[in-house]
Amino acid sequence: MVGEWTPIRFFKNIGASFVEVSEQLGTKDLIGWWSSVEAVDIDFDGDTDYVVGNLGLNYKFKASAEKPFHLYAADFDKNRSIHIVLAKYDGDRQVPVRGLECTSEQMPFISTKFTSYHDFADASVEDLIGMEIDNAIHFKATTFESIILKKDGNSFSPIALPVTCQFAPINAIVLIMDDKKQLKQLLTAGNMFGSEPETSRADASFGTLLNISNTIETLLMTQSGISLPYDVKDIKAIKIDDGIGILVVSNDDELRILTHNRDK
Numbered sequence: 001m002v003g004e005w006t007p008i009r010f011f012k013n014i015g016a017s018f019v020e021v022s023e024q025l026g027t028k029d030l031i032g033w034w035s036s037v038e039a040v041d042i043d044f045d046g047d048t049d050y051v052v053g054n055l056g057l058n059y060k061f062k063a064s065a066e067k068p069f070h071l072y073a074a075d076f077d078k079n080r081s082i083h084i085v086l087a088k089y090d091g092d093r094q095v096p097v098r099g100l101e102c103t104s105e106q107m108p109f110i111s112t113k114f115t116s117y118h119d120f121a122d123a124s125v126e127d128l129i130g131m132e133i134d135n136a137i138h139f140k141a142t143t144f145e146s147i148i149l150k151k152d153g154n155s156f157s158p159i160a161l162p163v164t165c166q167f168a169p170i171n172a173i174v175l176i177m178d179d180k181k182q183l184k185q186l187l188t189a190g191n192m193f194g195s196e197p198e199t200s201r202a203d204a205s206f207g208t209l210l211n212i213s214n215t216i217e218t219l220l221m222t223q224s225g226i227s228l229p230y231d232v233k234d235i236k237a238i239k240i241d242d243g244i245g246i247l248v249v250s251n252d253d254e255l256r257i258l259t260h261n262r263d264k
């Protein structure tokens, strides 16, 4: 199971219920804005690996295990409306991501607390929301990289997907199999056109087609014929006559069907 602000979570079926086994499998600390997952034996060694789509490495927000990206939410001014504060690192200090103008529009008390842009620029998150930080709802992300989760023995280790797959969030992962049902190609696509006003939308992905054999080869758009610069939310492989096609759904857009050329 994957989601926003969550680890990649594994649950084991024990009769009538499930128990979480993410810690044993090594994925408890892989916390991201995950948006898609597909099971596949990517290295052809007989066990199941996973391809997992995340926010990507091309967004305004960055995250690492050492310097996670944080979110705090609480009613900081006690007027019965919840506010969100996003935080990143400046050295070892957590500082607000959003500027004085956006922040004080959402939380008017900020404009009386900080009377100049200079004061606000020097403020840490604790300066901003004070002791309330301890009681706030707190989420963090430790990675925005889209990955292959490779099974090694009894646990999983993350391996980065190629750089073209990191250009935008991956919302769709499609496995393209050959006649013997063996993996031949992998298609990833996504983007995220919705964002807060001062953040530009994630629209750098045209979709990426990868050839999977002993190595992972990224195809150029001119080789793959894939051009999906849309707000792609999901893709399914479908049957067209006796060939393979893909059905692409995107926000504010028409349904699209592409056919796969088997000979290439």
Ligand SMILES: [Ca+2]
Binding pocket: 040, 041, 042, 043, 044, 045, 046, 047, 048, 049, 151
């Ligand atoms: Ca495998």
Ligand SMILES: [Ca+2]
Binding pocket: 074, 075, 076, 077, 078, 079, 080, 081, 082, 083
């Ligand atoms: Ca409030």
Ligand SMILES: [Ca+2]
Binding pocket: 045, 047, 150, 151, 152, 153
């Ligand atoms: Ca393996």
